[in-house]
Amino acid sequence: MDMKIIRIDGNDWICGYIAGEDGTISKYIELVTFTALPGEPAALPGSFALLQNYPNPFNPGTVISYQLPARAEVSLKIFNLLGQEVRTLVNRSRDAGFYRHDWDGRDAAGNTVSSGVYFYRMEATA
Incomplete structure (x- = not known):
């Protein structure tokens, strides 16, 4: 190999x-x-971006990455196919930069979610 x-x-x-x-x-x-x-000055992102999770499909967890060009209030949430919120991963102020958050495949109560399709959404207000 x-x-x-x-x-x-x-x-x-x-x-x-x-x-x-x-x-x-x-x-x-x-x-x-x-x-x-x-x-050397660290390079900062030039735009807001929510990146592809990895690995995908995942089992039992995945990493979700995003970038911020400026300080912002950030919300990162997981939703099921019905649009119901499953879990909030981030809900706080963040400086400009690159970020990664692990989702362990659990809901807000700590229960392992069933297999299926899930969506994630980031909102950032500078």
């Missing part, structure tokens, strides 16, 4: 092994986060 970079997302590289001819990933082996070197 060859080790390949399977995803580059902002400043994060997720490396893993690729197995089989269909390209399915059998094992993730590394998550590397790059930061600015001392003395």
